[in-house]
Amino acid sequence: MIMDEVELIRRLGDVESLPAGVSERARSELRVAMAASGAPGSDPEKGRPPRRSRGRRRPASAVRRRRVLAGAIGIAAGAAVVGGGVAALGPGGAAGHDPAARVASPPAAAPSTAVPAPTPPPLAAPTVMYELASASLSQTPAQDRYVVYSETDTQTDYPGELKRTHVVDVRTGASTNYQQAYSSSGVKVPNSNYAPGGPPTTLPPHPTAEQQAYEQAWARAGAATGQSTDSGPPTEARTGPQLQDSRAWFDALPTDPAALRVKLLDLATKPHDGISPALMPSFTSDDYIYQEANTLLWNPVVSPELRSALYKVLAGTSGYTVTRGTDPAGRPAIVMTRHYTGITEVDVTYEDPGTGAVLAQVWKNPGEVITGVYQPVTYTNSIPSNPYTG
Amino acid sequence: MASDSELIKWSLAGDTAAFVEVVDRHEAAVWAYLVRRAGRQAAEDLLGEVWTAAFAARRTYDLSFPVARPWLFGVALNTLRRHWRSQPVGDPRADLADLAGRSVMSDPWPSADERIHGEAVLRRALDQLPADEREVLFLVVWEELTVADAARSLGIPAGTARRYLHQARVALRDTPGMVALLDQYNTVSESK
Numbered sequence: 001m002i003m004d005e006v007e008l009i010r011r012l013g014d015v016e017s018l019p020a021g022v023s024e025r026a027r028s029e030l031r032v033a034m035a036a037s038g039a040p041g042s043d044p045e046k047g048r049p050p051r052r053s054r055g056r057r058r059p060a061s062a063v064r065r066r067r068v069l070a071g072a073i074g075i076a077a078g079a080a081v082v083g084g085g086v087a088a089l090g091p092g093g094a095a096g097h098d099p100a101a102r103v104a105s106p107p108a109a110a111p112s113t114a115v116p117a118p119t120p121p122p123l124a125a126p127t128v129m130y131e132l133a134s135a136s137l138s139q140t141p142a143q144d145r146y147v148v149y150s151e152t153d154t155q156t157d158y159p160g161e162l163k164r165t166h167v168v169d170v171r172t173g174a175s176t177n178y179q180q181a182y183s184s185s186g187v188k189v190p191n192s193n194y195a196p197g198g199p200p201t202t203l204p205p206h207p208t209a210e211q212q213a214y215e216q217a218w219a220r221a222g223a224a225t226g227q228s229t230d231s232g233p234p235t236e237a238r239t240g241p242q243l244q245d246s247r248a249w250f251d252a253l254p255t256d257p258a259a260l261r262v263k264l265l266d267l268a269t270k271p272h273d274g275i276s277p278a279l280m281p282s283f284t285s286d287d288y289i290y291q292e293a294n295t296l297l298w299n300p301v302v303s304p305e306l307r308s309a310l311y312k313v314l315a316g317t318s319g320y321t322v323t324r325g326t327d328p329a330g331r332p333a334i335v336m337t338r339h340y341t342g343i344t345e346v347d348v349t350y351e352d353p354g355t356g357a358v359l360a361q362v363w364k365n366p367g368e369v370i371t372g373v374y375q376p377v378t379y380t381n382s383i384p385s386n387p388y389t390g
Numbered sequence: 391m392a393s394d395s396e397l398i399k400w401s402l403a404g405d406t407a408a409f410v411e412v413v414d415r416h417e418a419a420v421w422a423y424l425v426r427r428a429g430r431q432a433a434e435d436l437l438g439e440v441w442t443a444a445f446a447a448r449r450t451y452d453l454s455f456p457v458a459r460p461w462l463f464g465v466a467l468n469t470l471r472r473h474w475r476s477q478p479v480g481d482p483r484a485d486l487a488d489l490a491g492r493s494v495m496s497d498p499w500p501s502a503d504e505r506i507h508g509e510a511v512l513r514r515a516l517d518q519l520p521a522d523e524r525e526v527l528f529l530v531v532w533e534e535l536t537v538a539d540a541a542r543s544l545g546i547p548a549g550t551a552r553r554y555l556h557q558a559r560v561a562l563r564d565t566p567g568m569v570a571l572l573d574q575y576n577t578v579s580e581s582k
Contacts, residue, residue: 004572005562006531008512013532015430018421022434027413029438033445034406127391130411134392257405312400316407 125322128334129315136307136356142379145169147300150375150387156368167383170301173246178386247301255305257312264292264313282342286317290338294349298358300377307356324353327360329373394458398451409448413441416459419533423466426532428473436473440466460535460543467525467543515565523558526551 150165167176254260268288269279280287293310296302302310314320320338327333327350334351348362360373394412401409420440424433444465451461516524522544529540541551562568 026438033442
């Protein structure tokens with residue numbers, strides 16, 4: 001190359017790279033300054049854009065719904081879908097939805113010291129989590145009443161695959177579920193909440209009195225909050241009962257990451273809606289928080305703000321690895337893998353880097369793999385008919 | 391990917407981890423910036439000061455700029471100025487630090503000093519540049535900023551920065567001995 005004065009100067013500017021010790025010392029100074037400023041959560045709303053009047057909520061049992069759905073495949077425990085409340089799959093897979101039983105019999109095969117530390121993340125997890133937080137915010141929430149999402153589930157030892165379509169009424173959280181029996185063998189899933197190829201069974205033909213009261217309360221609350229830029233999450237009194245999977249439930253969750261972190265731990269470890277938490281003796285708080293965040297993230301009723309906040313919370317937790325890859329359907333994905341402390345389950349989720357949506361989830365235990373692959377979500381104002389008939 | 395401005399906005403909302411992510415992204419660049427201007431020892435002492443100053447000043451960040459690096463260089467420059475001002479009297483660096491003064495001066499850049507060896511010609515030429523012109527030149531050449539970003543870093547209009555850069559390059563080329571120095575490079579060692 002031809003040397004000019006600029007190139008000459010450039011050569012003078014070569015410096016050795018930043019030593020790790022220097023970096024750490026500088027960061028510790030920063031941490032001290034941050035702590036002195038009382039920054040974490042001290043004034044969480046300052047500088048924030050005004051809250052949207054609608055947009056974040058969700059009920060305790062619905063948090064666990066994802067797992068319960070996965071666990072319900074092929075397992076004669078249909079009532080578990082109604083009961084919900086299971087935050088963790090132990091080594092026994094989806095069996096054992098009784099929290100008390102879980103506490104009484106912690107996983108024997110995996111004492112907490114037996115799980116090796118996760119290998120160092122190939123990608124810087126916080127960086128990727130903030131990417132996903134940003135991608136989530138780029139999404140516009142639909143205003144339609146019904147969220148329609150489909151999934152294809154497979155599980156070790158069961159032939160073929162199971163297709164399900166769920167229609168959730170975001171006002172009430174009530175869902176209409178359709179499913180297609182295992183395609184290769186015609187095995188029907190012994191789950192009374194689902195009617196393979198039949199009419200929906202979970203949504204009554206007419207709203208119950210409770211739902212009607214709730215909808216009216218919700219409509220009033222919506223009208224009220226619609227006039228206010230930041231009136232905070234709706235209170236129980238204003239919204240009436242917050243039903244599972246309703247938008248109101250999700251919107252009641254904080255979107256400040258520090259507050260959300262506390263809330264997630266609370267959801268995971270304290271009784272909610274009369275359901276005892278599935279406490280895992282070996283779990284760390286990060287284990288609970290990751291699991292709770294993960295059981296929320298997949299849900300399409302979660303608002304962009306809440307989804308973004310969940311990723312920010314994950315950015316502040318450790319113990320999982322992040323790579324770029326593809327999901328089981330071959331779609332480009334951020335792959336998050338977590339080994340929980342003291343249990344054998346490995347939890348893998350695949351996130352769409354462009355939207356922050358969860359594309360697929362896989363739970364692995366020795367001899368068992370449960371896979372759920374999600375299709376893009378659609379929104380509608382009327383309940384679609386059963387896609388699996390005829 | 392979340393922009394720096396988003397992260398700073400989140401940090402203003404109490405999410406300090408978001409600010410740490412900004413540090414992650416730019417610490418290597420800010421470190422190099424400090425070493426080039428103040429030497430390694432001072433850079434080690436000052437890096438943490440830059441982060442705390444940036445954190446304290448993050449409310450002043452113009453959120454319309456997605457990338458924070460030029461702003462961080464501006465914070466680092468202010469930190470350096472404080473540092474130079476605090477040097478003991480008698481230290482020739484002490485009164486040379488006011489870049490805004492545009493005095494002919496030799497800003498301390500000992501790391502370059504050590505490395506420069508036979509390139510006394512270049513060093514002398516840089517020494518004689520007005521401080522603002524030199525800083526624009528360094529931001530563009532070393533920190534690989536655009537002229538507009540260099541201007542943002544120094545808090546001067548972009549047109550002014552462009553003029554400084556032009557003047558600096560002309561001045562360097564016109565420095566006695568510079569042509570001969572470049573010729574020497576271009577004839578003796580053609581390859582890089």
